[in-house]
Amino acid sequence: MSDDSRASWGSKIGLILASAGSAVGLGNLWRFPYIAAQNGGGSFLLIYLLFTFSIGITLVFAESALGIKTKSDPTGAFGWINPRLKIIGIIGVLTSAIIVPYYSVVGGWIVAYIVKSFSTISIENFETHFTDFISSPVQPLLFFYIYLLSTATVVYFGIENGIEKFCKLMMPLLFLLLIVLMVRVLTLDNALDGVKFFFLPDFSKVTAKTFLNAMGQVFFSISAGMGIYITYGSYVKNNDTPVAKTMYSVVILDVMVSLLTGLTIFPAVFSFGLPMNAGPALTFITLPKVFSAITFGQFFGFIFFVILLGAAITSSISLMEVVTTYLCDQVKISRKKAIFYYTLVCLVTGTLVSLSFGKLSGFKIGGKILFDQFDYLASNILLPVGGFLTAIAIGWVLGPEKLVISKNKALQKGFEFCIKWIAPICVFFILLNAVGLI
Numbered sequence: 001m002s003d004d005s006r007a008s009w010g011s012k013i014g015l016i017l018a019s020a021g022s023a024v025g026l027g028n029l030w031r032f033p034y035i036a037a038q039n040g041g042g043s044f045l046l047i048y049l050l051f052t053f054s055i056g057i058t059l060v061f062a063e064s065a066l067g068i069k070t071k072s073d074p075t076g077a078f079g080w081i082n083p084r085l086k087i088i089g090i091i092g093v094l095t096s097a098i099i100v101p102y103y104s105v106v107g108g109w110i111v112a113y114i115v116k117s118f119s120t121i122s123i124e125n126f127e128t129h130f131t132d133f134i135s136s137p138v139q140p141l142l143f144f145y146i147y148l149l150s151t152a153t154v155v156y157f158g159i160e161n162g163i164e165k166f167c168k169l170m171m172p173l174l175f176l177l178l179i180v181l182m183v184r185v186l187t188l189d190n191a192l193d194g195v196k197f198f199f200l201p202d203f204s205k206v207t208a209k210t211f212l213n214a215m216g217q218v219f220f221s222i223s224a225g226m227g228i229y230i231t232y233g234s235y236v237k238n239n240d241t242p243v244a245k246t247m248y249s250v251v252i253l254d255v256m257v258s259l260l261t262g263l264t265i266f267p268a269v270f271s272f273g274l275p276m277n278a279g280p281a282l283t284f285i286t287l288p289k290v291f292s293a294i295t296f297g298q299f300f301g302f303i304f305f306v307i308l309l310g311a312a313i314t315s316s317i318s319l320m321e322v323v324t325t326y327l328c329d330q331v332k333i334s335r336k337k338a339i340f341y342y343t344l345v346c347l348v349t350g351t352l353v354s355l356s357f358g359k360l361s362g363f364k365i366g367g368k369i370l371f372d373q374f375d376y377l378a379s380n381i382l383l384p385v386g387g388f389l390t391a392i393a394i395g396w397v398l399g400p401e402k403l404v405i406s407k408n409k410a411l412q413k414g415f416e417f418c419i420k421w422i423a424p425i426c427v428f429f430i431l432l433n434a435v436g437l438i
Contacts, residue, residue, distance in 0.1 A: 006071060007159040008237040012246060014164035015236060017171040019064075020253040021314025022228045024174070026106065027221045028257045029311055030283045033265040035217050037276035040205035041197040045262070047206075047214040049255065052222070055215065055426045057251045058418040059224035059387065062394045065243045065403040067233020073329040074227030074322065077234070081398045088389045089326075092227030095382040096322040097342070099226075101350035102374040103319070104151065107312045108144030108354070109134065109284065110305055115143075117302040126285045126292075135358035144354050145347070151316040152343045155324055158335065159235050163317055171253075174310040177303050178257065182264045184300055185271075194266030212433040215426050220379065221254060225387030225427075228318045231325045244406035244415070257311070283308065384431035388424055395420035 009015045036044045070077040075089030112133065134140055154166045185191060219225070229247075268290045269276055276282065291301035320342065327338035352360060356370035365373050394400055400416035432438045 010160040016249045018167040019250040021167045022318030023223045023254040024257045025315035032258050039210045040202040042199050043201035051218040055423045056218040056222040061405045063229035064233040064247045067230035068236045073326040074230045077230050091386040093326045095226045096319040098378045100319050101346045102353045104148040105354045107147035110308045112143040114305045130284045140354045155320045170310045178260045185268045188271035190271045191267035194270035198262045198266045216430050225383045227322045231322045380434040388427045391424040
């Protein structure tokens, strides 16, 4: 299925940084600290690392190897295994297509807070300020459009000249700024308490739910089940590219961001005695309180939101590329048309999602506003279903020995065992936990 005219990565580091950018996202920067806090801190971290270097790395290897071998979008890749398995690829593409609009709404909030960080206006009530902002009918839409069109612009310029160049710039910058912010936060009073909480295990808080939450965090953080690694792998020119040797770096970088985030968030929150809240509350309410109270807080607040933007937009780019590649490969339209049509769809759906916090807040499906519906469908249903079926398709239908991820026999056998047994079992439990059955 190789196509000599197909675009390709300009360098190995470009592939690694773009793939790491897809993995490193808002899940690392707000979901990880929240989940870790609720599951014992250090003990959760150990379990998280265990699952990262078992099921997480296995799924990254499997999807990347399939993309490299087939040189096709997810539907074509699974169709290569068996024509009836194209549905798995469609699930991955659909998951990405659903995530981009509502993810871009949050991306717009981040852009807005970067702009707001330059303001000298003192915010007395961060909760009210955030609520008023997201329920406004105009401001969030403006920043959502800026974020979405910026994402589409990077994808428009293609693999080497768009995504690769952007990620080569953004990923090192993200790490540098995160380290700068971490160093500043570690100088706060009582910051060591946060470090201890993050690294010292408290096994008294470990339950079966801790293991399920750790598995879920790994799965969502690593961005498996959406066809991203298949798509990025399809643009690797050399079929003999050593998958394990190349893609292990992606997992390492993803873990490093989670560790740096923990070393930033926990000391800051513990230093000011603030609660560890989930989701937007931590990012847009709790941490701004910290920055407003420290010296040069305005500057460090700006750095924090730039970090968030970098993590968000590299993920958005990879998700949009999945849909774009599908439209080019399967619908047979040009890249320009694919991006134009899909961006229009995102503009419309994202507008409705943004307004669901204000003007359309009364419109609910199953008691959930549109934003929550999009998130639930993608994260709780399609993502784990896609991951489970991916493991089954490669582990049981294709046969994992057909995908060579390493010349090291022990590593290859370990991969084959994990994708056939460990990954599908773990992802199945993630799915049951996500839908509330366990």
